[in-house]
Amino acid sequence: MALVLNGSGTITGVTDLATAGVALEDAALTDPVVTGGIYLGGTGAANYLDDYEEGTFTPTVEGSTTAGSASYSSQNGVYTKIGNLVTVNIFMSYGSHTGSGNMLVRNLPFANASGKQVDGCMVTWNTGTTYSGTVFSDMNNASTQLNIYYTAGSTATQVALPSGAAVAIHFSYRVS
Amino acid sequence: MALEKTVAADKIEIVGQFKAVQVRTATVITEDGVELSRSFHRHVIQPGDDYSNEEAEVQAVCAAVHTDEVKAAYAAFLEAQSAELAGE
Numbered sequence: 708m709a710l711v712l713n714g715s716g717t718i719t720g721v722t723d724l725a726t727a728g729v730a731l732e733d734a735a736l737t738d739p740v741v742t743g744g745i746y747l748g749g750t751g752a753a754n755y756l757d758d759y760e761e762g763t764f765t766p767t768v769e770g771s772t773t774a775g776s777a778s779y780s781s782q783n784g785v786y787t788k789i790g791n792l793v794t795v796n797i798f799m800s801y802g803s804h805t806g807s808g809n810m811l812v813r814n815l816p817f818a819n820a821s822g823k824q825v826d827g828c829m830v831t832w833n834t835g836t837t838y839s840g841t842v843f844s845d846m847n848n849a850s851t852q853l854n855i856y857y858t859a860g861s862t863a864t865q866v867a868l869p870s871g872a873a874v875a876i877h878f879s880y881r882v883s
Numbered sequence: 884m885a886l887e888k889t890v891a892a893d894k895i896e897i898v899g900q901f902k903a904v905q906v907r908t909a910t911v912i913t914e915d916g917v918e919l920s921r922s923f924h925r926h927v928i929q930p931g932d933d934y935s936n937e938e939a940e941v942q943a944v945c946a947a948v949h950t951d952e953v954k955a956a957y958a959a960f961l962e963a964q965s966a967e968l969a970g971e
Contacts, residue, residue: 762907762923786925816925818903847964849901849957851927883898 760788764816766797768804770868775806781873786816791881793817800873809865812844812853812874817882819846842866846880853878887913892938901957902948904928906941930957 744757764784768777781800786793795815840858847854853876855866894907908924928934931954934945 760923762925764925814926817905818899818927820899849899849903849960851929
């Protein structure tokens with residue numbers, strides 16, 4: 708017996724799939740809506756998946772001393788949230804900036820709840836600025852802000868706010 | 884055939900020790916009342932942020948949870964965290 712569910716379908720007269728002779732491999736689910744969560748691989752809290760969401764946000768580049776504002780030609784952010792893990796992809800390009808200090812990327816879509824700052828992977832290119840070492844980012848606890856660093860030898864130094872830049876970021880962090 | 888687009892905050896969450904207000908804005912396209920698409924845009928309002936341009940409902944939530952005590956605690960937390968990072 709095959710069981711097929713679609714987004715507008717309902718099951719009637721079946722209270723137990725095993726009794727009804729429906730094996731899991733026979734079930735084809737199309738657009739089911741789960742109003743709660745689902746347990747995967749166990750029944751503990753660590754096995755519980757209760758949220759999936761994807762969307763957009765509007766990131767900004769600001770300075771740590773003076774936030775300022777930028778003239779953006781691109782200012783795009785997308786996110787995917789799976790359980791308590793959020794992954795963001797950002798691309799921003801701006802030709803001028805009125806801020807000063809170190810470079811901050813703000814307005815991420817969720818507040819960080821990792822319990823401490825987390826280090827992330829970043830890919831970047833900056834017009835007018837070059838770095839000999841690795842460029843990376845981290846995120847303070849309870850914030851929606853990325854700090855941008857570059858490595859020089861064994862030292863990590865915050866990136867000064869470029870007057871113009873194109874920057875691409877891929878970053879993951881945990882949320883409540 | 885009537886197409887309609889609505890944009891509204893459909894989820895307002897208060898999260899964390901410092902009561903960050905996470906706002907999800909849904910853009911919904913319907914045709915004769917039948918939903919064709921729904922997309923989400925998010926932003927977060929931290930204690931001390933200006934929320935005067937938010938929807939009235941969001942403003943009310945922020946006003947309720949971002950008390951002077953919460954704003955002071957969050958500012959102190961950020962300062963302590965910055966000092967800790969500077970010492971690394």
